[in-house]
Structures are given as structure tokens and as C-alpha cells.
Amino acid sequence: MNHSEPKVFDFHGGLHLEEHKSISTSRPIEVAPIPPALVLPLVQHIGNPAKPCVKVGDKVLKNQCIANISGHISAAIHASSSGTVIAIEPRSIPHPSNLDVTCIVIETDGRDIAIENKLIGNENFQSLTSNEIQQRIQGAGIVGLGGAGFPSHIKLNAEEHPVDTLILNAAECEPYISCDDMLMREHADKIINGLRIMRHALNAKDCLIGIEDNKIEAYAALQSAMRDSDNIQLVRVPTRYPAGGERQLIYSLTGKQPPSQGRPLDIGIVCHNVGTAAAIDDAITRGIPLTSRIVTITGSGIPQPRNMQVRLGTPIQFLLNHCHSLEENIGTILIGGPMMGFKLEDSRSPITKTCNCVLAIHQRDVIKPATPLPCIRCGECTDVCPVNLLPQQLYWHARAQEFDAIQDYSLFDCIECGCCDVVCPSRIPLVQYFRFAKTTIWQQERDKEKSDKARIRHELRLKRLEREKREKRERHNRKKAALKKKPDQDDDPKKAAILAAMKRVQEKKSASDTNPANTDNLSAEQQAKIDEADARRKQQNKDTTSS
Amino acid sequence: MIINTPQVSSSASVSRLMLHVGYALVPGTLAYVWLFGVSVLIQILLACLTAVVTEAIVLVLRKRPVIKTLTDGSALLTAVLLALAIPSIAPWWVIVLGTFFAILFGKQIYGGIGYNPFNPAMLGYVMLLISFPLEMTRWPAAISLLEQVPTFQTSIDVIFNSGLGIDTISGATPLDSIKTQLRAGIDIPTTLISPQFGNLFGSLAGVGWEMVSLGFLLGGLYLLLTRRIAWQIPVAMLGAIAVLSSLFYLIDSNQYASPLLHLFGGATMLGAFFIATDPVSAATTPRGRIYYGIGIGVICYVIRTWGNYPEGLAFAVLLMNMAAPTIDHYTRPRVFGQGNG
Numbered sequence: 001m002n003h004s005e006p007k008v009f010d011f012h013g014g015l016h017l018e019e020h021k022s023i024s025t026s027r028p029i030e031v032a033p034i035p036p037a038l039v040l041p042l043v044q045h046i047g048n049p050a051k052p053c054v055k056v057g058d059k060v061l062k063n064q065c066i067a068n069i070s071g072h073i074s075a076a077i078h079a080s081s082s083g084t085v086i087a088i089e090p091r092s093i094p095h096p097s098n099l100d101v102t103c104i105v106i107e108t109d110g111r112d113i114a115i116e117n118k119l120i121g122n123e124n125f126q127s128l129t130s131n132e133i134q135q136r137i138q139g140a141g142i143v144g145l146g147g148a149g150f151p152s153h154i155k156l157n158a159e160e161h162p163v164d165t166l167i168l169n170a171a172e173c174e175p176y177i178s179c180d181d182m183l184m185r186e187h188a189d190k191i192i193n194g195l196r197i198m199r200h201a202l203n204a205k206d207c208l209i210g211i212e213d214n215k216i217e218a219y220a221a222l223q224s225a226m227r228d229s230d231n232i233q234l235v236r237v238p239t240r241y242p243a244g245g246e247r248q249l250i251y252s253l254t255g256k257q258p259p260s261q262g263r264p265l266d267i268g269i270v271c272h273n274v275g276t277a278a279a280i281d282d283a284i285t286r287g288i289p290l291t292s293r294i295v296t297i298t299g300s301g302i303p304q305p306r307n308m309q310v311r312l313g314t315p316i317q318f319l320l321n322h323c324h325s326l327e328e329n330i331g332t333i334l335i336g337g338p339m340m341g342f343k344l345e346d347s348r349s350p351i352t353k354t355c356n357c358v359l360a361i362h363q364r365d366v367i368k369p370a371t372p373l374p375c376i377r378c379g380e381c382t383d384v385c386p387v388n389l390l391p392q393q394l395y396w397h398a399r400a401q402e403f404d405a406i407q408d409y410s411l412f413d414c415i416e417c418g419c420c421d422v423v424c425p426s427r428i429p430l431v432q433y434f435r436f437a438k439t440t441i442w443q444q445e446r447d448k449e450k451s452d453k454a455r456i457r458h459e460l461r462l463k464r465l466e467r468e469k470r471e472k473r474e475r476h477n478r479k480k481a482a483l484k485k486k487p488d489q490d491d492d493p494k495k496a497a498i499l500a501a502m503k504r505v506q507e508k509k510s511a512s513d514t515n516p517a518n519t520d521n522l523s524a525e526q527q528a529k530i531d532e533a534d535a536r537r538k539q540q541n542k543d544t545t546s547s
Numbered sequence: 548m549i550i551n552t553p554q555v556s557s558s559a560s561v562s563r564l565m566l567h568v569g570y571a572l573v574p575g576t577l578a579y580v581w582l583f584g585v586s587v588l589i590q591i592l593l594a595c596l597t598a599v600v601t602e603a604i605v606l607v608l609r610k611r612p613v614i615k616t617l618t619d620g621s622a623l624l625t626a627v628l629l630a631l632a633i634p635s636i637a638p639w640w641v642i643v644l645g646t647f648f649a650i651l652f653g654k655q656i657y658g659g660i661g662y663n664p665f666n667p668a669m670l671g672y673v674m675l676l677i678s679f680p681l682e683m684t685r686w687p688a689a690i691s692l693l694e695q696v697p698t699f700q701t702s703i704d705v706i707f708n709s710g711l712g713i714d715t716i717s718g719a720t721p722l723d724s725i726k727t728q729l730r731a732g733i734d735i736p737t738t739l740i741s742p743q744f745g746n747l748f749g750s751l752a753g754v755g756w757e758m759v760s761l762g763f764l765l766g767g768l769y770l771l772l773t774r775r776i777a778w779q780i781p782v783a784m785l786g787a788i789a790v791l792s793s794l795f796y797l798i799d800s801n802q803y804a805s806p807l808l809h810l811f812g813g814a815t816m817l818g819a820f821f822i823a824t825d826p827v828s829a830a831t832t833p834r835g836r837i838y839y840g841i842g843i844g845v846i847c848y849v850i851r852t853w854g855n856y857p858e859g860l861a862f863a864v865l866l867m868n869m870a871a872p873t874i875d876h877y878t879r880p881r882v883f884g885q886g887n888g
């Protein structure tokens with residue numbers, strides 16, 4: 001084992017936050033009961049939604065694939081218990097956008113019968129090629145369990161760019177969340193083996209695990225799960241939020257900064273989360289797809305906070321009830337931690353692959369947004385920003401809606417960690433302004449793309465009309481000339497010209513009559529607006545006539 | 548959009564910040580009162596009253612929340628700083644006018660706290676200095692130098708009764724006397740031992756004034772160590788003054804005052820920790836603040852040494868206020884992942 005720990009680089013800014021982690025780490029991971037119904041969204045990852053391969057009424061078994069990948073960037077979905085498909089319909093899911101997504105709903109039969117090994121387990125992963133490993137991982141529906149849920153097989157592909165360093169993110173820096181910590185304490189062997197598999201697939205030279213120095217038990221567990229021959233470096237990084245941010249961790253461990261707007265892969269680094277490693281071990285070694293994950297159920301609204309192994313698709317309200325949390329006490333529920341988590345709008349939403357924490361806050365403890373004062377340019381936000389941005393300038397331009405200037409101040413490098421928010425003496429909800437600016441800019445870009453396309457279409461159409469008109473005129477003229485030639489050969493050319501001009505005007509007019517401007521090339525949105533207006537008009541007419 | 552405040556308790560607030568700056572002013576102010584008499588307290592009181600009334604009226608006229616804005620404490624801080632910056636024996640209308648001007652034209656006219664491009668207190672100060680040069684340059688003498696300890700009544704008279712008895716308690720300041728003497732062709736070492744001025748200079752930089760400066764230094768260090776002010780500004784400003792004054796002192800100690808006199812005489816300490824650090828009008832990038840501090844130090848020294856006024860702090864601050872946006876523009880920190888790490 002490597003005892004000389006390598007140098008840890010210090011990232012800029014960050015915060016020491018109260019941890020609140022020990023409240024959920026005192027009891028072992030508990031397996032959550034089977035809920036009466038499982039709700040499995042087709043989108044639990046970044047990429048294309050999975051395609052259902054079951055119908056309403058089908059009987060399904062645990063671990064059975066119920067939705068297939070569609071395209072390369074996609075992940076399969078498996079039944080997390082046995083039962084009957086009772087619906088495939090839009091339901092609310094935990095996502096910041098708060099949109100409904102198509103879900104496969106399974107009424108469970110309580111027997112939890114698993115399908116005969118659909119995936120092939122293989123104790124000896126060394127015999128598998130990188131491609132085979134990627135395929136199995138994609139087939140097992142594994143996505144990054146630490147954050148956004150990017151399909152994991154893509155980050156195990158070293159063809160496009162060679163990978164020198166594989167980093168396992170075991171930092172888990174956000175307060176309250178302890179699912180990775182508990183997983184490491186109880187299943188360090190799975191994590192380490194998953195890491196071996198990933199390293200094999202990537203053919204990575206170096207392999208590092210970054211863990212915050214407050215996780216003493218987890219550190220020891222990982223250490224004893226490693227063999228000397230593994231040649232993995234287990235590195236403790238100082239406990240300081242956001243030490244577990246991917247870019248911050250990479251910098252802490254290697255001193256390298258992934259390029260702004262780029263990926264770690266661009267500098268030969270790939271970073272995975274410990275939960276993902278364990279899931280990969282399950283899939284490759286034992287042939288078990290991703291159907292459950294560890295979730296931290298915590299917060300002042302939970303009498304006994306804990307970590308649970310939860311079947312994907314379990315409604316969050318079911319878990320809260322199981323933990324004896326009283327609905328009337330809960331002020332707000334966050335998915336994720338207190339810094340970067342988002343508010344859960346509908347507690348019937350299911351646990352998905354990326355839900356690491358359900359933070360239920362008692363109503364007396366909810367921190368309400370304060371009325372902000374103007375920015376006093378104190379620079380506290382600059383001092384804590386881990387990306388070294390100038391949040392006060394970003395804020396200034398976001399307020400003024402100066403979207404060029406704000407990008408000039410590197411808005412899109414902001415990782416929305418919330419550090420600036422917490423220290424701002426004027427209590428300005430900075431991150432909110434930044435999110436707003438980002439979404440607005442995205443929207444504008446989409447609109448521009450759309451309008452560009454529409455413009456091109458419009459121009460093409462004009463050209464076509466022009467051409468048709470010209471051809472028609474030519475045909476007409478030819479005919480006329482052929483007719484005229486016989487009766488009076490020497491007609492006044494001026495008169496003919498005037499006639500032709502009048503004819504052209506006439507034609508033009510009739511053309512524009514048949515094609516009223518601006519009403520084709522309608523976007524769906526515009527059409528909807530027009531329909532709405534029509535409906536309103538009709539309604540009005542009705543109103544006026546009936547009164 | 549979902550309203551999402553980080554669910555992490557935070558004690559940061561503007562009023563708390565201002566409160567601590569207020570605490571930090573206590574040692575220097577106490578020394579001031581102890582060594583120069585209570586008149587400065589009367590000035591502070593007058594300034595605060597004026598500030599509150601002015602701001603309240605403006606807020607009512609602008610239909611803004613009065614209580615919430617007043618309790619952010621920034622108007623009071625401006626008032627206190629202005630009161631500490633002007634001569635404590637100036638007549639009452641000086642501080643009233645100055646504070647009124649500072650609040651109205653230094654702050655509210657731009658939209659209140661956060662929007663003022665200039666340090667309001669220094670804007671008020673410069674207005675007073677230009678309009679009332681006589682009242683603004685008559686300073687109190689340290690009590691220990693006076694024949695007779697001034698009573699409370701003397702202070703009241705001096706401030707409210709058109710300067711009655713002001714001659715019994717005023718005196719030249721060290722920086723002032725050096726400047727006058729140099730103009731008369733008398734070099735500094737001679738001034739230091741002259742019967743007229745020799746007793747002014749104390750052990751560091753002037754009887755009384757040096758202790759007041761030490762008091763402000765103490766409070767300033769408190770703010771610095773508790774990270775309530777940006778360290779770059781005071782460090783850079785004091786550093787610039789120390790380096791420049793040492794340099795010229797080494798070149799010719801007959802013509803140039805010693806670094807000690809520059810650091811502990813005049814308004815250097817008050818300026819470095821409490822005035823130049825006003826965040827709203829200062830540079831805001833970490834590197835920019837260093838240039839900003841250096842700029843104030845340099846200009847301050849230049850005005851003191853070669854300019855018409857014995858004290859150059861206010862002008863230095865205002866000039867650098869003007870430069871702050873440009874400084875910020877050219878000193879942006881390198882963003883993570885941009886350029887070579």
C-alpha cells in the first residue's frame with residue numbers, strides 16, 4: 001500500500017459548512033420495503049429517453065429490462081421488483097424543471113421475484129474487452145450516481161482520447177448527505193472492484209480516490225479493501241465545500257484544471273463516483289442491473305435520519321411515511337443537499353437513479369429568502385468562489401440583462417455551488433440570478449436557431465415563388481407572342497409593354513391573395529396563440545350575442 | 548423558476564458588518580475624547596442626527612422602505628467617519644452641512660447604498676474643505692499641551708456659539724506645522740526642536756494624534772483579522788506610504804517628513820482601515836484592491852508633500868474611486884480552467 005500521500009492542491013475559495021452528517025450515519029444501511037407501486041421514469045439520465053419494451057398489463061420480474069436504450073447516449077431501465085405494469089403515462093419526477101415525464105408504473109406483487117440472470121455475470125472481468133464492459137454497463141442502465149446522471153459507459157470509452165488518470169470521487173462534500181460514506185463503510189470491496197473494472201476498461205495508468213478527511217471509517221474501509229497490487233492512491237482532501245465538485249476534486253488531486261467549458265477527458269482524466277463503481281461491480285461481476293441505490297433520508301423533519309437502500313421508482317412519500325415523518329411538520333423537501341439540492345414539488349415523485357438525498361426540513365427550520373439589499377461590492381463572494389469568478393459583476397450584468405457582458409465574465413463556468421449566496425451580506429440570491437441568466441441565454445440561442453431556420457425557409461420559399469412566377473410569365477408571353485404574331489405583326493411595342501406590366505401587377509396581386517403573408521411557416525407556439533385568440537374571439541362573440 | 552435559497556444558516560448581513568466597523572472605531576474615538584476633549588462626541592452626535600434625518604426624508608420622498616434602509620447602518624457609518632475626519636472644534640453647521648451633502652449627493656442621489664461611485668464621507672469632506680477652508684483647518688490641540696483643561700462648556704461654546712474661545716483650545720497639527728515651516732524656509736529638524744512647535748511631536752508623530760492613530764490601527768487590525776474588510780486595501784495603502792516616505796526621508800531628511808510621521812500623523816490609519824475600505828466605491832477584485840490601495844497611498848503622500856493641503860487622503864480616495872471601475876476591468880481573476888493552471 002502507498003503510505004506517502006501525494007500533495008493535495010488547494011482550490012480557491014470554498015466554505016466550511018456545518019456537516020450534519022453524523023445524524024444519518026449512526027445506523028447501518030436499511031433496505032427499504034417494497035412500495036405498492038413503483039414509478040419508473042424513462043428519463044433518469046442525461047440523453048435520450050429509454051424506449052419502453054413492455055405494455056400495460058404485462059407481468060414483469062425484478063431486474064427485467066422494461067425500457068431499452070435509444071441511441072448511444074441513453075440508459076436502460078429495469079423493473080426494481082416483480083409485478084404488473086399498470087400504466088405508462090406522464091408523472092411528476094424529481095427534477096429542477098418540474099416537468100412531467102413518461103413513467104412505467106408497476107403494481108408490485110410483494111414477491112420480489114427476480115428474472116433468471118439476464119445479464120451475464122463474470123468474476124473475471126480481465127477477460128472482457130473494454131467494449132464488452134461498456135456494453136454491459138449500458139445494458140445494466142448504469143449512470144453517474146453522484147450527480148447529473150450521465151450514462152457511465154460513455155465515460156469508460158478511451159478510444160476518443162487516451163485516459164491517464166482515473167479518479168474516484170469519494171469526497172461527498174455537501175452537508176447532510178452521507179449515502180456515499182455509508183456505502184464505503186459497508187461495501188468498500190464492491191467499490192474497489194468496480195474501480196478495478198473501470199480502470200481495466202479505460203486502461204488508465206494512474207488511479208486515485210479522493211476522500212474528505214472527515215470520513216475516517218470510510219477511509220479505513222477502502223484502505224482495507226485495496227490490495228497492494230492494485231496500485232491505487234487513496235488521498236485525503238481537506239473537508240471544505242465543494243471539495244467533491246468534479247473539477248475541484250480533479251484539481252485537488254492532480255493540480256490540473258479541466259479546461260473551461262471542456263471536459264476532464266480533454267486533459268486525460270475521467271472521474272466517477274463511488275456509487276457508480278459499486279453499481280458497475282454488481283453489473284459486471286454478478287450480472288445485476290441498476291435497480292436500487294442508497295439514499296440518505298435526513299433533515300430536521302425526519303425523526304430518525306438514516307440511509308436506505310431504495311428500489312428505484314419508490315415514491316418519496318412512501319419513504320417519508322416509512323421513516324415516520326409527519327407531513328404537517330415538513331416545511332420543504334429538497335432532493336440533494338442544502339446547497340445544490342432543488343425543491344421537490346410533489347412528494348409522490350419517485351426515487352430515481354440520481355437521487356442521493358431526500359432532505360426534509362421541519363417548517364420551523366426552513367430558511368426563507370431574505371429581502372435582498374443592493375450589492376455593496378464587498379467581494380465576499382469573490383473570496384469564496386471556487387471557480388474564481390466575480391459573482392458581484394455577474395449579478396450586476398444579470399440584473400441589467402446584459403447577456404454578452406455576463407458571458408464575458410464567464411457565467412457558464414459557474415458551477416452553481418451556492419457559496420457566494422451563503423456569504424453575501426446583502427442576502428442576494430446570486431445563484432438564482434445566474435441560473436436565470438443561463439436559461440435565458442439558452443432560450444435565446446434556441447430561438448435564434450429556430451428563427452434562423454425559419455428565415456432560411458422563408459427565403460427559399462420566396463425564391464421558389466419568384467421562379468414559378470417567372471416561368472409562368474415566360475410561358476404566358478410565349479403563348480401570347482405566338483397568338484399575336486398572326487393578327488397584327490407591327491403592334492406598338494410600348495402598348496405591349498404596358499399590357500405586360502399590367503398583367504404582371506395583376507399576377508402579383510393574385511399571387512399574394514392566394515398566399516396571405518406570414519401565415520405559413522408558423523411555429524407550433526404561434527399556431528397555439530392564434531388558436532387561442534380565435535377561441536377567445538369566438539367566446540366573446542358568444543358572450544356578446546347571449547347577453 | 549423555483550425559489551431556492553441554500554438551506555444553510557448564515558450570519559452575514561450588511562448591518563452586522565457596519566456594526567462591527569462601528570465597534571472597531573471605538574478605541575480610536577476613545578483616545579480622541581481622552582486626549583482632545585468631548586467635542587468630537589458632539590460632532591458624531593450631530594452627524595448621526597443629520598444623517599438619519601436626511602436619509603429618512605429622502606427615502607420617504609423616493610417611497611423606499613425607511614426603517615429597513617436606515618438599519619443597514621451605512622448612513623450612520625458615513626456620518627461617524629465624516630465627524631472623525633473633520634476638526635472636532637468646527638462649528639456645528641459645518642458637520643451638519645457636510646453630512647447632509649454626503650448623504651444626499653454622495654449616496655442617495657445615485658440610488659442609495661451600493662450605487663454610489665464615490666465615498667460619501669470623503670465627498671462631504673472635500674466639499675467642506677473647499678467651501679470652508681478656515682473652519683476645516685483649525686484643529687484642536689491635545690489637552691496636555693493646553694494651559695488649562697477645556698470644560699464641557701468650552702466645547703459647547705466652540706461648536707454652537709460661533710467659535711467662542713476657540714483660540715484657547717486650538718493648535719497646529721504636526722503635518723501642518725511642518726508644511727508651514729518648510730514654506731518659510733525652515734527645514735524639518737529645526738522645526739522639530741523649535742520652541743514654538745517642538746513640543747507638538749510626541750514620540751511617534753505628534754502628541755495626542757499618535758495615540759488616536761494607534762487606536763484606529765487597533766480597531767483596523769480587528770477588522771482585518773476577522774476578515775470584515777479586504778486586507779489588500781489597508782496593507783497596500785500603508786505599504787505605499789511607508790515605502791515612499793522612507794525613500795524620500797532617506798534622500799533628504801531635512802525636507803521630507805519621517806515615515807512615522809506619515810503613518811501615525813494625520814488621517815492615515817483612519818483612512819487606511821475605515822475610509823479606503825468602503826467597499827462600494829473601492830475596487831472589488833482582489834488584485835485590483837492592491838492597486839487601489841497603492842494608488843491612495845501614493846496620491847496621499849504626493850499631496851501631503853508637494854500639494855497645497857497638509858492632508859491628501861480625501862482627494863486620494865476620490866481620485867481612486869474614479870479609477871476603480873477601470874482597475875476592476877483590468878484585474879479580473881483568472882477563472883478556473885481558463886489558461887494554464
Ligand code: SF4
Nearest residue numbers: 375376378379381424
Ligand atoms: S457578497 Fe453580495 S454584497 Fe458582497 S460583493 Fe458579492 S454580491 Fe455584492
Ligand code: SF4
Nearest residue numbers: 385414415417418420
Ligand atoms: S455559485 Fe457560481 S459564482 Fe457562486 S460561488 Fe459557486 S461557482 Fe462561484
